[in-house]
């Protein structure tokens with residue numbers, strides 16, 4: 001089967017899941033590349049401003065800066081970990097007038113309150129882009145995440161709702177934006193044979209990686225990719241300064257499309273599993289007198305990660321590592337995983353007290369397919385042993 005056939009079949013699968021035509025979908029090497037392409041397609045240029053939540057991954061900030069635009073951070077709602085619409089409304093009118101777009105994130109699989117965001121966007125003539133890196137499979141008021149805003153993107157990187165190793169999917173219902181995206185999809189550089197070989201090798205290793213090896217493997221993988229020794233999701237420079245890496249504008253490979261078709265085929269199983277694990281965690285927390293994560297009526301939360309707020313984050317991680325408990329660190333700073341030189345990303349510490357506070361207390365429990373019944377019990381025992389280190393409610397960590 002040709003590369004184009006493979007990609008087309010994968011696109012049709014995505015289109016069927018989202019209820020949109022495959023002409024509305026373009027595929028890129030990573031989610032961040034899809035975001036970059038969307039920003040270009042809506043005409044973002046030097047000096048423009050883009051509003052986004054102060055609780056995100058730095059790789060979602062970089063494309064804004066690569067285009068010469070400036071990120072404007074807005075604090076988050078401590079219940080949803082998404083942009084706080086009240087804070088957004090209170091932004092300086094000049095800032096709102098100057099801005100070109102708002103990025104509405106699906107943090108951990110929960111959609112932002114889009115209608116409230118659309119209202120502001122309409123008033124100030126802003127594009128709304130959904131960052132659905134965490135949100136494939138979720139819904140906002142009955143509509144699939146990624147099909148509601150002017151344009152959206154998904155990530156299919158290793159630890160996303162379903163994985164093609166690395167991958168980005170741009171979606172829009174706007175025919176002009178769709179055409180521009182298709183143009184970039186065609187002209188961006190093609191992944192090399194080496195890129196494809198490395199991805200295949202990583203699939204092989206990853207498929208055999210159990211939860212026991214989580215801590216040593218994650219450390220090795222992060223070190224290798226930081227030092228550009230492996231095809232990691234973030235290459236060294238991206239985490240040091242927002243300068244577009246060579247070869248950033250890259251398309252989607254046949255290897256990714258083939259893997260994507262397979263993973264999409266078992267997506268319902270993945271989603272069902274996450275639901276089961278999440279129901280278990282919620283029950284455990286309630287039994288311990290801890291408030292489970294908030295689920296607003298407007299959304300179906302898919303729990304890519306299950307957030308928990310702890311008092312001594314470092315101590316909690318150390319214990320988890322010692323006891324071989326898989327624990328996620330999203331997001332350890334308002335622009336994860338950046339902990340210094342914030343000014344390079346136009347971030348001023350102190351501006352977003354809720355996000356800053358939460359990033360110092362949040363940990364996340366895994367919900368993926370390898371979290372079987374035994375492992376869930378192990379996590380439950382760990383949580384019970386460390387009950388005193390867990391906040392009972394998000395209100396406790398309010399500033």
Ligand SMILES: Cc1ncc(COP(=O)(O)O)c(C=O)c1O
Nearest residue numbers: 030031032057060133155157167
């Ligand atoms: C919120 C958010 N947006 C965007 C991205 C970028 O996705 P990718 O790694 O596919 O470039 C990530 C990656 O982890 C993310 O967490």
